[in-house]
């Protein structure tokens with residue numbers, strides 16, 4: 171995949187906003203991201219030249235086809251759909267942006283979930299020419315439901331292709347009213363909505379002369395102004411052990427450390443911790459980053475942790491503050507989004523992966539399935555099919571340390587993997 175070069179020539183302490191784009195096929199996601207990159211000068215001249223020569227070009231000869239900046243793979247160009255999550259980077263003097271370009275095709279809800287798990291904002295694209303009467307597509311409902319479920323803080327609805335409906339204010343207002351209904355059903359308290367043309371550039375980076383009735387800022391200004399609070403940095407400390415590092419055997423300078431990434435919060439040398447699920451207590455003796463000791467490590471840092479005593483710790487164990495009240499259980503309920511073409515099957519065994527912990531799991535019951543049109547929980551579901559969202563109960567071979575997804579995203583989320591096909595079967599959130 172061709173990476174777009176990172177225009178990181180902005181102050182190092184500039185805030186980063188991670189967002190995803192979601193919409194149906196052809197709503198214009200690729201064009202929009204291309205426009206954001208292009209108009210914010212994130213595009214290098216040689217790439218622009220390559221695009222204007224491309225055989226895949228789909229627009230008029232004198233305009234670059236902005237979708238080609240983001241539709242990376244040859245194969246997907248040939249299919250005309252985006253088939254993988256691609257991360258793009260761009261920056262303005264006010265903020266850096268990382269965008270996961272989550273594809274819109276029905277069967278790729280999986281990728282939206284992947285991209286959404288670390289996003290602070292979601293841009294939900296609506297094609298104005300298809301939603302002119304105010305009727306929203308099932309995809310818009312599903313992606314919005316997922317965004318709400320994944321706890322994405324900011325929802326920005328971009329009503330695209332307004333140029334195709336002559337910037338009709340009435341249509342925009344109908345779409346706004348329908349979205350407000352949907353948001354209320356999903357418990358989304360607040361959303362932003364902007365009338366745009368990704369192709370022409372109206373209200374993307376520059377305000378548009380075609381929308382005198384729109385009082386809000388262009389999309390990029392909105393993205394620059396969304397408040398960012400990094401939940402992971404401020405949450406309780408969570409560290410999944412990825413590797414146990416041991417050398418020296420029984421000699422005096424026997425070394426034993428636990429390598430991994432801090433998933434949430436901050437760990438400091440001297441902290442009283444416990445190892446879960448066993449509950450064994452210890453104190454952090456050292457934190458080693460690459461080859462030197464550090465006093466503290468924060469969410470996102472990769473470190474090796476050394477404890478003050480010899481305790482039994484293995485890969486997949488969770489390290490948390492000693493006084494934290496985590497639930498230890500091998501049976502629990504969760505909300506899942508089913509991602510596999512093979513429907514949920516209680517007779518099958520699944521791998522459950524939570525952080526670096528991998529254990530076998532079975533599905534004991536399906537309590538409800540959300541109807542994608544009503545978005546209410548319909549009772550008496552027997553199974554979940556691809557793209558369904560539902561509530562299930564699970565049991566696992568090993569006990570797990572559980573956080574609710576709403577309180578700690580890093581430990582409250584898990585995936586299920588089909589043990590026979592090795593496909594990711596579902597993304598789950600602990601309730």
Ligand SMILES: Nc1nc2c(ncn2[C@@H]2O[C@H](COP(=O)(O)OP(=O)(O)OP(=O)(O)O)[C@@H](O)[C@H]2O)c(=O)[nH]1
Nearest residue numbers: 196197198199200201237250251252331367368369
């Ligand atoms: N008139 C008009 N056409 C647009 C606009 N935005 C995108 N398009 C066109 O709509 C088509 C689809 O745009 P893409 O950006 O490829 O759509 P996408 O949502 O990324 O689609 P996939 O990559 O297939 O998921 C292309 O022909 C674009 O040129 C717009 O604002 N106005």
